[in-house]
Amino acid sequence: xxxxxxxxxxxxxxxSKEFYQSYFGFEEEMVFEWGSEKxxxxxxxxxxxxxxxxxxxxxxxxxxxxxxxxxxxxxETEIGLLKDSGLxxxxxxxxxxxxxxxxxxxxxxxxxxxLVEE
Numbered sequence: 168x169x170x171x172x173x174x175x176x177x178x179x180x181x182x183s184k185e186f187y188q189s190y191f192g193f194e195e196e197m198v199f200e201w202g203s204e205k206x207x208x209x210x211x212x213x214x215x216x217x218x219x220x221x222x223x224x225x226x227x228x229x230x231x232x233x234x235x236x237x238x239x240x241x242x243e244t245e246i247g248l249l250k251d252s253g254l255x256x257x258x259x260x261x262x263x264x265x266x267x268x269x270x271x272x273x274x275x276x277x278x279x280x281x282l283v284e285e
Contacts, residue, residue, distance in 0.1 A: 172217050177276050178220070186275045193209035193211045195207065203223075205222070216235070234271075236283050237280065246260060246282070
């Protein structure tokens with residue numbers, strides 16, 4: 168068994184799509200409607216994000232999503248590229264007891280994006 172995707176409610180599919188495409192290189196895989204929900208799948212390599220927008224709802228109040236962790240080869244290079252694009256870390260980089268280097272950013276709806284170099 169392997170992780171297929173991570174889903175989260177967002178306030179705006181357009182804003183979240185632009186954010187994950189611009190800063191993290193995700194590409195649109197598919198978009199569709201399920202009842203009143205608008206659903207967008209983004210993909211980068213084997214990593215998928217399912218972004219769910221339900222019109223008229225305060226999606227921030229019902230989110231159960233905690234954070235998204237993306238593996239990177241060179242953390243310092245990634246941080247530099249994101250800073251050059253205007254995205255500043257909210258915490259880190261730090262080295263954990265197990266030797267992993269991590270840094271944290273906020274997404275457009277307050278979600279936490281963690282970059283991990285093992």
